[in-house]
Amino acid sequence: MRQFFSQLISFPYFFKLAQLSFPYIFVISIFVILLGVSWGVFFSPSDATQGDVYRIIYIHVPAASVAQSIYYTMVVASITYLIWRIKMASVFMISMAPLGALFTFLALFTGAVWGQPTWGTWWVWDARLTSTLILLILYLAIISLFSSFDRRDSTDQAVSIIVLIGGINLPIIKLSVEWWNTLHQSASITLSGSSIDNEMLIPLLISILGFYIYVTAIGMRRMQIEIIKREITHNWVKTIFQEKR
């Protein structure tokens, strides 16, 4: 196990592993997403109060879930980087932040599309939407930090500091935003059980799973690109490209 981790954080090993596994993971993710979404959209029953509009849940909820999870994994990576100076952790943060921003935007966009028929407006300043918007701003701020330094190490460290502070602060922001606006549906999926009917829940869980696999695949690709950018002068990168030719 230990050996596996030490290999995983070495750039050439990770690069090769990602190169080998990417096509499989990518294809599986597309398959699972298609399964979950099409099941949800075409075969599951329509909701009693919201009708068919609720079906956007099969994209909205997975996107929102992925967007938040990416941030929390980035927080773990930032701690890893700040304590052990593992470069792979910073590669991870820098590759994942744009993905996180993308999925946060997707969650907001689908939320707006969903809100139009249910609330009668594209945007409501309620707790969940507001904190998602703040998450998006935070992602964009982190991305804007990428180019503010002359040194790679400084960028990595600045990013991990701000990711960590944001990670500590995010629950507090969420809590205060909720005090600010105590109203909205509470989270539908909880550990103790769900208020969603099984027929709707299963396709939802499948598409959530699909989104996670998809992010893993794309994240690996992005990390590969970032690794090449950093290690372009190293011999192992050169040999890989020579083999390709």
Place this chain on the structure above:
Amino acid sequence: MRNFYFKTFQRDSRVYLSRSSSFLGPIVFFLITITLYPIAFGSDEEQLAELAAGIIWISILLANLLSHQFIFNEDYKDGSLDLVLTSGKSLFLWASIKIFVNWYFSSLPLIFISIFTSFMLYLPFDAALILAITLFLGTPILSMFGALAGALTLERGNIVGSSIVIPLCLPALILGILAIQSYKNEELFFYIFLLAAFLFFSIPILIASCLGAIKLHFE
């Protein structure tokens, strides 16, 4: 008492007082933004009273972040930071003193001025007192976030820095405004205690990360 920390305090105070721009800049900025709101929204008494807490807090937030962006910048450029690093003194204490001096000269005047402007925005007297209390607790948080933004972008000193930290200041803003809005209610102390908790929670974490951010530039 002529040691390192005391001298840092004196030096920074004198630097601050020697330049009217750093002293008056935030005040002018604050007064102008406060004036813009009634011009934009109209001078309806009831409406302004409803918005007053938010207007003052937002203006202070922006004025504060802008004025604290350059706390460490000058020291970095003129080499004073090098000397501090060679001194072997506690950087934590040094940064705390610097932030305190900046807070004292740029935020404290704003708190007093905001009490007067709150009457211009028809905020009731009781609410104005609560406003002052929340600002006392809240502005140090904003100062520290501003300092962090400045420390992260020492070389450049651009707008990126302060835009990073604005979303992180949100709890202070929300708790402050909620406290003012419930100035007649029993929730008041709930919000004020939480704001105080957020302040003391932020102090060590933010100053430590300021130092981390400064050290990025010395590697």
Place this chain on the structure above:
Amino acid sequence: MIKVEHLFYSFNDLPLLEDLNFEVKSSEIIHLKGVNGSGKSTLLKILSGILNNFQGKILLSTDNVFFLGHNLGLKDSLTVNDNLLLDYRFNAEAESLDEACNIFDLNSLRDSKLFSLSQGQKKKVSLVQFFLSKCDLFLLDEPFANLDKKGIELIENMIIDRQNQGASIIFTSHEEHNISSRELIL
């Protein structure tokens, strides 16, 4: 005083200092030489504790270090007097301050703000700081730059004074100086 073993330092993955080994004893004056970009300033910053991201071992027998860098660490918006009085490295009494300013011809400028001074005059202010500090190790980056012949002689004498008090001095300079006990070439 100083012992450096296998010192490596790189900037943006480019090696700047590679496997540096040397030793400085007390009462030694070291003239650090090297072409531009060879890492002289960087070495002084590492020794003074400003830069920490190096590999290797540095043993210092004192933490009472005086550092003079390219950026002098003076506040432009304060007067010469304030800059000297609020320097944490020494507590200047009126007499010694007067004496030091006399030596460097700064007495007439003591109440003027630093930004009205020329480069050479600013340098002199930081050399007054050097004169008044009592440290065991002096790291001086280009102490002779921006100074006239008389000033250079003055500094050379001050360095020798410090040596006689048992302190070690490392300085960089592009010119030849016959005060140094040893030259170190990067």
Place this chain on the structure above:
Amino acid sequence: MRKQRRNRIIFVSSFIFSLSLASVFIILAMNENIDFYYTPSDLTSSKIINKENLRIGGLVQEDSIESSQDSLETNFLITDLENTVKVNYVGILPNLFKEKSGVIARGYFDYSKGIFYAKEILAKHDENYIPKEVKKALVNDS
């Protein structure tokens, strides 16, 4: 070395000091024990709640919504199935505002008239997702 140790002591002790102060304030806040909204029963009970921005929550009672023809004024009853309070509101109602659905009103309560004057009405969104047929069955059962 000694200096470094002293600096670390300063750092750690101020960390602990600040964080413990923060937790003291959190405990104080938690002891405040506040209600985010009151029920109609709270209002009709003998204890007088004199608050500027009072929130009351409950269900909109059936057949109680009276909308005025020529203005945006609406009167309705909020119930917690035990007591009811009359609410007066001038403004546009949210889309999800329906009979028998959850609602929160912000405003003040006039004890002499027994009317709650709302400044803001928030409709509560249903957080259960159930298929139409199942819901029908549930309704029929009850």
